[in-house]
Amino acid sequence: MDDKTAVPGREKLAAAREDAVGLREKAVDVREGTVTTRERKIRAAEAQGASDDQISMLRQANAQLVIATIEAHTLAEQVQTAQADLDHLAHHDVLTDLPNRILLNDRLTQAIALAHRQGKQLAVMFMDLDRFKHINDSLGHAVGDRLLQSVAQRLVGGVRHSDTVSRQGGDEFVLLLPDIEHAEDVALSAQKMLTALALPHLIDQHDLQIGVSIGISIYPDDGHDAETLIKHADIAMYHAKESGRNNYKFFEQDMNARAVQRQSIEAGLRRALERQEFVLHYQPKINLLSGTIVGTEALVRWQHPQRGLLEPAQFVPIAEDSGLILPLGRWVLREACLQARAWQDAGLPPITVAVNTSALEFRAGDFLQYLRATLDESRLEPHYLELELTESVLMRDAASADSVLHALAALGVKLAVDDFGTGYSSLSYLRQFPINTLKIDQSFVNQITSNPDDATIVSAVISMAKALRLCVIAEGVETAEQAAFLLAQHCDEGQGYFFGRPVEAEALAILLETGVSPALPH
Numbered sequence: 001m002d003d004k005t006a007v008p009g010r011e012k013l014a015a016a017r018e019d020a021v022g023l024r025e026k027a028v029d030v031r032e033g034t035v036t037t038r039e040r041k042i043r044a045a046e047a048q049g050a051s052d053d054q055i056s057m058l059r060q061a062n063a064q065l066v067i068a069t070i071e072a073h074t075l076a077e078q079v080q081t082a083q084a085d086l087d088h089l090a091h092h093d094v095l096t097d098l099p100n101r102i103l104l105n106d107r108l109t110q111a112i113a114l115a116h117r118q119g120k121q122l123a124v125m126f127m128d129l130d131r132f133k134h135i136n137d138s139l140g141h142a143v144g145d146r147l148l149q150s151v152a153q154r155l156v157g158g159v160r161h162s163d164t165v166s167r168q169g170g171d172e173f174v175l176l177l178p179d180i181e182h183a184e185d186v187a188l189s190a191q192k193m194l195t196a197l198a199l200p201h202l203i204d205q206h207d208l209q210i211g212v213s214i215g216i217s218i219y220p221d222d223g224h225d226a227e228t229l230i231k232h233a234d235i236a237m238y239h240a241k242e243s244g245r246n247n248y249k250f251f252e253q254d255m256n257a258r259a260v261q262r263q264s265i266e267a268g269l270r271r272a273l274e275r276q277e278f279v280l281h282y283q284p285k286i287n288l289l290s291g292t293i294v295g296t297e298a299l300v301r302w303q304h305p306q307r308g309l310l311e312p313a314q315f316v317p318i319a320e321d322s323g324l325i326l327p328l329g330r331w332v333l334r335e336a337c338l339q340a341r342a343w344q345d346a347g348l349p350p351i352t353v354a355v356n357t358s359a360l361e362f363r364a365g366d367f368l369q370y371l372r373a374t375l376d377e378s379r380l381e382p383h384y385l386e387l388e389l390t391e392s393v394l395m396r397d398a399a400s401a402d403s404v405l406h407a408l409a410a411l412g413v414k415l416a417v418d419d420f421g422t423g424y425s426s427l428s429y430l431r432q433f434p435i436n437t438l439k440i441d442q443s444f445v446n447q448i449t450s451n452p453d454d455a456t457i458v459s460a461v462i463s464m465a466k467a468l469r470l471c472v473i474a475e476g477v478e479t480a481e482q483a484a485f486l487l488a489q490h491c492d493e494g495q496g497y498f499f500g501r502p503v504e505a506e507a508l509a510i511l512l513e514t515g516v517s518p519a520l521p522h
């Protein structure tokens with residue numbers, strides 16, 4: 001096969017066209033035959049002294065017959081081409097012209113049968129582009145489509161003639177490598193794909209960089225039929241994504257167990273929303289100079305009916321992947337605002353309540369509207385609400401983030417950059433966005449008294465925040481030494497086990513009553 005895997009339907013198309021050409025030639029022969037016979041008849045008639053009228057009638061009839069024959073054959077040819085086109089369409093993806101799911105299934109089933117007979121192995125690679133949705137959302141579908149075409153071309157260019165590259169839909173591609181000797185060969189191919197895709201794609205003057213996560217399953221070890229092999233490659237792909245994206249993972253049996261657990265958590269999350277199984281815990285934020293509680297961060301927990309109290313790490317990522325973070329986030333926002341207001345109504349000193357906001361929530365079209373409605377309902381003044389956003393939320397979609405951030409700032413809601421230092425903030429963005437606070441990530445704070453590099457980074461971030469006139473808070477403060485270091489560096493606020501763990505609303509009310517943290521750095 002010369003034209004590789006992207007165009008196998010074209011083989012059929014070509015064959016159909018050849019048939020059509022053959023038929024046309026035959027038609028020409030028949031026509032010529034008919035014409036010759038007729039011509040002979042006309043000549044015979046002439047020879048027999050037929051009248052001019054008779055001869056002209058014969059000639060006219062002959063001409064009409066020729067036209068009718070040509071038309072009939074043209075029609076037949078068109079029908080055949082249309083059928084071949086339809087057949088091609090049914091088995092190929094319109095955007096990339098790659099084989100689609102159906103054709104891949106056919107080929108995989110055939111390849112499995114062959115591998116079975118020959119006692120050989122084959123591999124299935126499940127690929128999903130990293131953060132493709134983001135490019136689609138920010139640069140538009142036309143750019144997204146062209147990026148998919150460019151990716152398709154690179155994939156086809158990177159495989160052997162005998163391999164199949166298919167598009168499953170969206171940003172998912174499945175490759176069939178029917179001819180492998182060792183698993184290491186597949187690892188090499190996967191690595192080759194990662195390298196090929198890592199080069200930027202130039203589309204509409206955008207230099208687009210896109211990573212891909214690859215999951216691999218091998219026949220016969222990981223499954224005996226097409227469906228199982230694809231499913232297992234998909235599960236392995238998921239693990240590749242989880243372990244940092246832009247890499248590949250081979251399927252392992254225990255991934256299955258984890259996938260099942262994930263599904264059960266997802267189903268459980270839906271029920272939990274209906275049954276109100278979530279609770280918020282509140283962790284105090286302390287002004288390092290005065291030692292008073294100036295704010296609190298709302299941290300969600302899931303009171304699971306069987307598994308007890310679950311931490312966000314056990315369910316927030318799943319909620320984000322499944323979109324359930326939207327209703328969950330709304331619940332958290334409303335609950336936190338109502339609670340902050342309830343503390344104030346109880347006569348406690350007013351403090352800011354901070355709510356973590358995921359990218360998906362922040363980008364939802366009705367985010368601002370819901371936020372306004374929630375502030376109205378709870379009667380909480382906007383400056384007592386703070387949203388904690390991660391650097392990636394801000395930087396990834398800077399243009400659209402910008403307008404939402406300014407609308408929030410105009411409302412009076414405070415904005416903090418969470419986990420600062422772990423992402424890739426650009427200084428100019430920090431100046432452009434109406435940010436109030438930088439939260440230094442706990443991974444730096446952890447080591448400030450033992451690792452000079454981290455101490456330097458933390459000092460630098462504090463100086464930078466000061467220069468930009470931002471408030472700066474350190475999270476994950478666990479020891480008196482860390483607190484003392486931060487105070488010496490003029491860090492404004494601190495949060496961490498040293499000052500107080502996240503606690504239920506009633507327990508935080510007791511802390512608020514006394515007004516100071518249980519532990520003080522001085």
Ligand code: C2E
Pocket residue numbers: 283298299300311312313316325329332356357358388418419442475476477478495496497498502
């Ligand atoms: P985060 O926003 O950076 O929250 C701080 C995390 O550090 C919390 O973990 C907190 O309990 C923990 N922590 C606080 N002080 C210390 C300390 O001194 N040492 C150590 N080792 N850890 C400390 P938690 O509650 O497990 O939350 C983890 C993450 O889950 C949060 O990180 C946040 O990104 C996310 N999250 C929590 N609640 C929500 C929510 O309502 N919505 C969304 N979208 N994400 C949430």
Ligand code: MG
Pocket residue numbers: 297356388418
């Ligand atoms: Mg946070």
Ligand code: MG
Pocket residue numbers: 418419439441442475
């Ligand atoms: Mg954080």
